Amino acid sequence: MKTVAAVRRCPLTHSYRPSPLVFDFLAPSTLRQSSRGYKSTAKTPFWGKSQDASPSPDTIPVSPKPKYVLSQKQREFLDSALRVNQAGELAATLIYKAQMPQVVRSHPHLRPLMKHMYDQEAGHFSTFNQMVAKHQVRPTAMYPIWEVAATFLGWSTGAMGREAAMACTEAVETEIGSHYNEQVREILSWQAEAERRGEELDDELKDMLATFRRIRDEELEHLDHAVENDAKEARPYDPLVSVIRLGCRAAINISEKV
Numbered sequence: 001m002k003t004v005a006a007v008r009r010c011p012l013t014h015s016y017r018p019s020p021l022v023f024d025f026l027a028p029s030t031l032r033q034s035s036r037g038y039k040s041t042a043k044t045p046f047w048g049k050s051q052d053a054s055p056s057p058d059t060i061p062v063s064p065k066p067k068y069v070l071s072q073k074q075r076e077f078l079d080s081a082l083r084v085n086q087a088g089e090l091a092a093t094l095i096y097k098a099q100m101p102q103v104v105r106s107h108p109h110l111r112p113l114m115k116h117m118y119d120q121e122a123g124h125f126s127t128f129n130q131m132v133a134k135h136q137v138r139p140t141a142m143y144p145i146w147e148v149a150a151t152f153l154g155w156s157t158g159a160m161g162r163e164a165a166m167a168c169t170e171a172v173e174t175e176i177g178s179h180y181n182e183q184v185r186e187i188l189s190w191q192a193e194a195e196r197r198g199e200e201l202d203d204e205l206k207d208m209l210a211t212f213r214r215i216r217d218e219e220l221e222h223l224d225h226a227v228e229n230d231a232k233e234a235r236p237y238d239p240l241v242s243v244i245r246l247g248c249r250a251a252i253n254i255s256e257k258v
Helices: 072-106 108-135 143-160 162-196 203-228 237-257
Strands: none
Touching: 072 108, 072 143, 072 162, 072 203, 072 237, 108 203, 143 162, 143 237, 162 203, 162 237
C-alpha cells in the first residue's frame, strides 16, 4: 500500500531589521571659541568628544578612550603660546626681509639660503595667523613695536655684514628654538598625564603638538645654517649675540602677557 505524503508548504514571512550603524563624527572645530579647544574664555572646548568607529563584523568593537580635558591654566598656557609664536614669526620674517638685500648684494651665493629661510619663516607666520584666528586668541598689543624693532634689527645686522647677519640668526633661533622646546615639553607632560588616567589628547591638540615640533626643528635648522656661514666670526660676536638674545627673551616675556 502506497502512502502518499502530502507536503504542505507554508510561505515564510521573515522580516529582518538590521541594527543601525552609528557614526559619531567629530564636529569640525574653528580653533577658538565654541569649537576652540583652549581659549581661556571659551565656552565649549574642542576636545572631549569621542569618535566611534562602526564595528566591523569580523572585529570586536573597542570603546574609544575618553578625551583629556584641559584645565583653565592649561588653556591659558596655549593662548599665551600662540600669541608669542605669532609675534616671534612676524619678527623673524621682518628680520630676514630687511637683511636680504644687503647680504645678497655682497654675497650673491647666499640668495638661495636666505630665500629658503625667509620662505620657511613666512610659512610659520601664516600657520600661526590661522591658529590665532581659529582659536580667537588676542594678538599681542606690542605688535607695532615688534614690527619696528625687528625691521631695525634686520637692517642693522645686514649693514654690519654677512657674519653679523648670521650671528643675529644664531641668537634669535637659539632663543626661539628653546622656547618651542618648552612648549613641546609642556604638552608632552599633558599627554603623559592623560595616558596615566587612561585618556588621550584630542586630535586637534595632537596636531598642534606636531606643528610645534616641526617648526622648532626648522628654526634649529636655521641656527645650523647660520653657524655654518661664519656667524661666530662676527665682530663683536659675544656682545652682539648676548644683546639680541636678551632682547628676544624680553619680547617673549612681554608678549606672553600683553
